Amino acid sequence: MRKMIVVAVREYLAAVKSKAFLVSLIAMPVIWGGSIVVQMALRNKVDTKDKRIAILDYTNQLYDAVATAAQTRNEKDIFEGDGPTRKQIKPRFLVQRVEPTGVDQAQARFDLSERVRKADSEDIMAFVIIGPEVIKPGVDPARAAIDYHSNSPTYDDIQDWVAAPLNERIQKLRLQEANLDAGIVEAATRRTPVANLGLVTRDAAGNITKAEQTNEIANVFVPLGLMMLMLMVVMVGASPLVQSVLEEKTLRIAEVLLGSVPPFQLMMGKLLGMVGVSLTIVTVYLVGAFYAIHQAGYGSFFPAHVVWWFVVFQALAVIMYGSLFIAVGAAVSDMKEAQSLITPVMVLAVSPMFVWINIVREPTSSFALAMSLIPPATPMLMTIRQAVPPGIPTWQPLLGILLVLLTTIACVFAAGRIFRVGILMQGKGAKIGEMMRWVFRG
């Protein structure tokens, strides 16, 4: 035990003192935070050059609605700020009417398309064809269609915008035709939203409290965040573990060490050191997240009741996966060889990602229970299930911990046997079959 701790302390210090650790500790929030900041900064960085649109209105009743809406928009909706700081952040939409001439509709579409194709910045970049029977559709659906044509299929702002004034006007005209009052119809057909609430409780004074509004975003993102953190810590730990075993192998430190500490204790020391490193990372991020959430005023969403479970599951996940990474390090002779063996372990580690959304939506279903009791997935999935209100019965995470512990012991035992033989092997890496033989024959 003493030797294990001496090894663990060395491994911990070697990992934490390295520059790579600091870089990876800072890099993740910087990359995540940075991408959000960049997106925020670039949100309004759109081209504000005027966009001209031709409207060919075969009904002769709808163009005005679009023109009025465009004018209102160009005066009010495309600016940010007030007074001297007022700044245009969106392009103006300039609509122009195209009179239906004698030519047939297909020819008209072609002529307008040719104008767009010229890509003249002073001319139209898109056009809208409003079919003659849009207001009162007949038997031919083509005559009752509104078509938006452009040569920039990914820019859909105009298409989205133009639909509203057109439909509003069409609806109004149809109601008039039917002699219905638009106000009454609007009131009669208004949709009523369904509020998503938690359960009602009784407070200390015996009064029944109001139910809290459920925050769907928090209920999904908190479990997701915890799962990602756990996965990241396991992954961050993988490479230092493999490298430290490889270093001892290639620099021939292993044999010196084995004269002082039994292989199993050496391996366990490494794992405990790694658990220390992972808990350091987790502490830094959780404290950071706690502070950030409180600062943002969402303190009640911090999953304080799950944190201790999370820490336990995180430690178990690190030992379970870490033992496999150590076995990989002991079995191979260089980092390149290690990569091909790390990949299957990584796939196992990320497998909970495939089902997490089902688990978040129905954390108490028997599917969720079954998935979360498969040991390699237990740490992440059980944490998710606990993080979604109202949580799960305590026996489930306890059973999960028991199963993970048993699996971990099996992994550590197998890894220990591979480690014992592999650590002294030089030159070539071991094949899977060879490793299996070491595990079963000792």
Next chain:
Amino acid sequence: MVEWDMNVVEIDNVTKTFGQFTAVNALSLAVPRGSIYGFIGPNGSGKTTTLRMIMRIYHPDPGPGRIRVLGGTKQTAADDRVGYLPEERGLYKKMKVRDILRFYAELKGCRDFKDRVNSWLERMGLSEWADKKVEALSKGMAQKVQFISAVIAGPELVILDEPFTGLDPVNADVLRDAVLDLRKSGSTVIFSTHDMSVAERMCDLIFMIYKGNKVLDGTLESIQDRYGTDTLRVKVEGNGFDPRTIPGVEKVTDFGKLQELRISKSTDSQDVLAALMEFGRVTHFELARPSLHDIFVRIARPEATDAVAPSQEIVHA
């Protein structure tokens, strides 16, 4: 238990095979407490395998053989009473010298490591390097640090696999003195070496292994006595001198001024002298004690490959 007080290591009839290859064959040896015990033998003859078996890094093949170290038959390599410097050795590059020595001392359960580390560093001329990282050390310096890490905890038994290889003469002397001092302070030292003069000068007992078999085991004197009686250096004045015609002479090496004769075991050197005198005036007649180097070469040279019969060649102390 008296026996175990005398012998720190006892190996009895131990065999180790790797697949079809027999690395060590029915080996027996005993290392008395307080001695310096030298392992010699050509590359690949089984020295490191034997040392690793003493360390319990390798376990012998199943069978009647047994290995006892410091009176125990533990199954693990880790023993706080044993210091081990393997042939393949390295240090953590990014660690400081002092931290590494402290790490090994703590692993061995040594608590008063501070003074020990300082005194060893001073002794090895490494005090200035105590707070430098290992990657800054020269090969020789790193080797000295490795040596300190093996002995920092004051072990009862020190096992050094080729400790002097790669050192310059000055550093080799420093290390040799350190080994001699270890014995003075009560430790037993086993080391392997390719340097026969080092083995001759330092070892109380010399053990040679060849192709997995023990071929020599005893004090230098006993080994030389065993091989020394069959070598004569002679100078004879006279024409037509051909010592090969003398009965019992197996081999003649002409050194110009002198001729070296090897005689068969049953031949009396006095009979050879009498025969030599018949050729002419004998101006030099010496019963030579071969150096350890000569003995080594005689056993390990290619033509001896098949001639080695362990039961005949072994010289017991």
